[in-house]
Amino acid sequence: MSKEEQQEKVVKKSEADVVANTTIADVYKAAQQLEGVARHTELVHSDFFSEISGCDVYMKPENLQHTGAFKLRGAYNKISQLSEEERKRGVITASAGNHAQGVAYAAQKLGVKAVICMPATTPILKVEGTKALGAEVVLFGDGFDDAYAHSLELQKKHGYVYVHPFNDLQVLLGQGTTALEIVQDLKDVDAILVPIGGGGFASGVALATKLAAPHVKVYGVEPENAACMQAAQQQGKIVTLSSADTVADGCAVKTAGTLTYEFCKKYLDGIITVSEMEIMGALLSLIEKHKLIAEGAGVLALAGLDKLPESLKGKKVVPIVSGGNIDISTISALIDKALIARGRVFAFAVQLPDKPGQLLKVAQILTDENANVIKLDHNQAMVTDSFKKVQLTVTCETHNEEHIQRIVKALEKNGFEISRVY
Structure with a gap:
């Protein structure tokens, strides 16, 4: 066995131990941290998506969350548990947008300096929204992976505390509080659909769901063009995609997290992939039928409804609309493409x-x-x-x-x- 293989084995063992030792009490602790901070978003029943999918659909509109996405939950849970010494050092992260605003919002609430590395291609709405929350924004590279690499360099240089967008236990526990609200509000829920980028949201939601309501199915939904978690699950190890070109820019991740890989492997019931046209079609339907605005990554779960197993037809299903931070020019282009496709x-x-x-x-x-x-x-x-x-x-x-x-x-x-x- 090579040195690299031995090191990989050690990492997998330690992270598998983290998964094995994480309990529902950890998710409830995160929920306590978020009381009065995160909004409890109410489920919205959808006659339209119920009819076209054959399921009884209740949407979880995290696009109506503070900062416009679920990411606030994980960021606040992480930063709120830092020591005084760590808070004085400040925090840094990389993000395509929603995690950036979540970290900026949490840091502002807690009086902590925040530096955010974002891809140079990030929509201006997300960049300005992050700056407005008091964070220092550094634009770098063509995608998340470039921005992430640069953020690690800055962390090493300045000694910031890293708040990873997905591959962090406290972050994914915060995201898991979304599932607690779902099982509380819809006690007879049968299945939950959650989008996957690097896997933090899916990990937290699957963990919380399976520990609080083991009978509930949880499916992750990825863009076909950026299905890094599906590739990892199929090959039994973390892999890096050659590209991640998708309209779901919040999920344009080439490499799944090592920790999130272990959580998803244990708790997810399956992974669904959706095409670019299916994503744009779901976005158009959400706007037309519910007058709700979401981004590409935000409607992945809606796009995956048609691909659920036949056993869930007629069952109560909750797709999480994960975020709504999209600029006008982007949404106009996506709507035009969706209209043409239909x-x-x-x-x-x-x-x-x-x-x-x-x-x-x-x-x-x-x-x-x-x-x-x-x-x-x-x-x-x-x-x-x-x-x-x-x-x-x-x-x-x-x-x-x-x-x-x-x-x-x-x-x-x-x-x-x-x-x-x-």
Whole structure:
């Protein structure tokens, strides 16, 4: 056995011991620390998500938590238990946004200096929200892993106490208080869905659920493009993904935590992965049907509802909407993509003879097919092989893909050859 393998074995043993020795009393202690600090978010029943999933769905809206996400729970629990000497040193962390604001909020409440390393690609809303809470923000790198590496350098240089976003026992115990509220508010809950980034939230929720209500199933939900925990569970060891490119930027983690890996291995009933389009579709549905705003990572659990086992059909299921910190430009882009994916927006190009009445013919067909034109571009310069033709590009509001196909057939029936833009 190599030296690296021996070291890995020792780490796994020590962290497996932590998992074995963590009790429900530890989660209740965290809940006491959070009294008067974290908001007890009330469950919201969803007729819409119940109908499309076949389950009886109650959402846990942690997007309505202070700082807009569940992360406050773990950050406050960790910092509140630091010694006076540790508080004087200040704290540091790395985060794509929500943990950053949680640490900043907790540090401000407790009078502790906080330094936050964030990827340079972090949405401006999260950066400004963190600064507004009094933290020093350092932007570095293209993703969480770059920011994390830089934060370790700063910790070593300045002696700060590290508050890890997920791979920390006190952090994940704080996150686990979310599950205590769920089993308290819905005593006959059958299953809980929780998003996974590095695994801290899933670890805490699974731990608390299984120790407080062992019969309740707990499923983690990851983006297909950043499924680091699923990869680790499948290979039986921590692995690092080559990339983590996902609209769920709060879960864009390449490497799961060593401690969270052990907790998830012991307590999770399974891991579900969802596509980018499924994430954006869930976001659109949450906005349209419930008038609630969430970020990409925040709707992972909703996106995973359709992939639950058949045995949970008709059962009471709680997907946790984990966060709602998303800037306007990002949410606009995600909504546009979701509308296109659902066939709610249709764009096509067609070449027309450059003579009066042609545009009117296309417009009449669209009117007859009940399509609402939202954008029109009539451009003669786009056609280079003929001076007698113009290119028309039309964007319409449509009902679904079936509606789009009816429009295409009607246009073709009237002699128009179109090319679909999206």
